[in-house]
Amino acid sequence: MRQFVVVGHDAPTTPDFSLEDLPGAGRLDVLCRCVNSAFFLSHALREDVRVHLVLADAYVVRFEGAELRRLNPDERSTAALIRGALEAREGAIGAMEANPSPGVYIGKGDFESTVRSVAEESTLIELHEGGQPVVELEPPSDPAFVLSDHHDFTDAEADCLAEVTDERVSLGSQALHADHAITVAHNYLDTDGFNVY
Amino acid sequence: MRQFVVVGHDAPTTPDFSLEDLPGAGRLDVLCRCVNSAFFLSHALREDVRVHLVLADAYVVRFEGAELRRLNPDERSTAALIRGALEAREGAIGAMEANPSPGVYIGKGDFESTVRSVAEESTLIELHEGGQPVVELEPPSDPAFVLSDHHDFTDAEADCLAEVTDERVSLGSQALHADHAITVAHNYLDTDGFNVY
Numbered sequence: 001m002r003q004f005v006v007v008g009h010d011a012p013t014t015p016d017f018s019l020e021d022l023p024g025a026g027r028l029d030v031l032c033r034c035v036n037s038a039f040f041l042s043h044a045l046r047e048d049v050r051v052h053l054v055l056a057d058a059y060v061v062r063f064e065g066a067e068l069r070r071l072n073p074d075e076r077s078t079a080a081l082i083r084g085a086l087e088a089r090e091g092a093i094g095a096m097e098a099n100p101s102p103g104v105y106i107g108k109g110d111f112e113s114t115v116r117s118v119a120e121e122s123t124l125i126e127l128h129e130g131g132q133p134v135v136e137l138e139p140p141s142d143p144a145f146v147l148s149d150h151h152d153f154t155d156a157e158a159d160c161l162a163e164v165t166d167e168r169v170s171l172g173s174q175a176l177h178a179d180h181a182i183t184v185a186h187n188y189l190d191t192d193g194f195n196v197y
Numbered sequence: 198m199r200q201f202v203v204v205g206h207d208a209p210t211t212p213d214f215s216l217e218d219l220p221g222a223g224r225l226d227v228l229c230r231c232v233n234s235a236f237f238l239s240h241a242l243r244e245d246v247r248v249h250l251v252l253a254d255a256y257v258v259r260f261e262g263a264e265l266r267r268l269n270p271d272e273r274s275t276a277a278l279i280r281g282a283l284e285a286r287e288g289a290i291g292a293m294e295a296n297p298s299p300g301v302y303i304g305k306g307d308f309e310s311t312v313r314s315v316a317e318e319s320t321l322i323e324l325h326e327g328g329q330p331v332v333e334l335e336p337p338s339d340p341a342f343v344l345s346d347h348h349d350f351t352d353a354e355a356d357c358l359a360e361v362t363d364e365r366v367s368l369g370s371q372a373l374h375a376d377h378a379i380t381v382a383h384n385y386l387d388t389d390g391f392n393v394y
Contacts, residue, residue: 019217020216020217020273022271022273023269023270023271023274029270029271029272030270033230033233033270036230037377040374040377041371041372041373041374042371042372042373042374043372072220073220073226073227073230073374074219074220074226074272075226075271075272075273076217076219076272076273077220135391171384172384172387172388173387173388173393174238174239174383174387175238175239175240176238176239176380176384177237177238177239177270180234180237180380180383183373183377183380183381184380184381184384186371186377187368187369187373187381187384190369190370190371191369191370194332194391196370
């Protein structure tokens with residue numbers, strides 16, 4: 001399984017935002033594009049993918065590729081799914097998540113708990129311009145990539161990552177948006193480290 | 198310079214569509230994501246990029262990276278730029294384009310005239326699942342990639358491409374959305390054919 005943890009530092013934690021202004025809703029557009037890049041193939045969804053959106057260190061919305069039924073590629077409809085999850089947030093009690101639509105879960109959670117939990121079942125990879133070139137990395141069987149939105153990781157997040165990540169990897173000479181980085185990471189894994197084209 | 202020609206078979210040719218339903222506006226969301234992938238780096242625009250959106254074989258909206266001033270990453274604001282271009286379409290007379298906002302041009306045009314014109318100044322590359330693996334291709338200095346929206350190329354478009362393209366290239370084992378293909382193509386060029394990471 002491939003996993004992606006995306007941190008939305010300013011993301012909404014209540015459903016009272018407008019679908020007409022996603023950049024104004026704590027740059028929710030960034031997170032929506034990440035969900036698109038993580039799941040969509042030309043005529044299919046990637047089923048063996050899990051995405052964790054960390055919303056302002058308060059809630060985590062989890063998307064399960066094998067269960068998703070109502071995901072469309074455009075930002076607005078993905079934002080509507082996230083809004084639906086936030087409407088159901090009161091149903092998340094303790095460690096129990098709510099499941100407002102097929103393949104979409106919401107639970108209380110923060111960056112550190114999410115990353116530590118994902119690290120237990122994967123090879124955790126921090127994407128960073130200064131990291132090791134991805135071509136030098138043998139593609140792991142269960143990779144998890146941790147990405148930030150339009151902000152850098154906070155000092156506390158960076159400290160946590162330094163402790164739990166297995167690899168710090170660069171995807172190329174240019175610093176990319178998080179959603180573009182997900183697309184490149186998929187291509188690297190699809191082609192077994194660019195060796196099988 | 199890197200160029201991308203993206204064909205929107207059902208794209209609007211008048212400005213009377215709603216920004217609240219871009220998929221319903223002839224899948225304009227697809228074209229907006231392609232513009233995003235073509236231009237955005239983490240904290241900059243790619244200046245040496247030109248994008249041609251072919252709208253239903255009637256108009257071509259051209260984006261010039263070196264001149265763009267009001268491009269934002271979200272789909273809706275890009276759609277608003279395209280709508281602004283369509284509002285100015287009457288100003289495009291004969292071969293003369295209108296220039297409704299910095300770096301955004303609109304002119305009458307169709308697939309064949311656009312592709313033939315771009316082919317004169319570039320190495321024209323058709324992205325196709327059945328093409329040559331991209332790793333076998335020496336990155337050209339002035340590549341132009343031709344992509345289709347959610348539809349396949351029509352027979353007439355495919356015939357035209359067979360005549361004018363220099364290369365037919367595959368980006369990997371999975372068929373990708375057009376915007377994801379643009380991201381992978383950039384990564385391939387940024388890293389000199391995946392050799393310079």
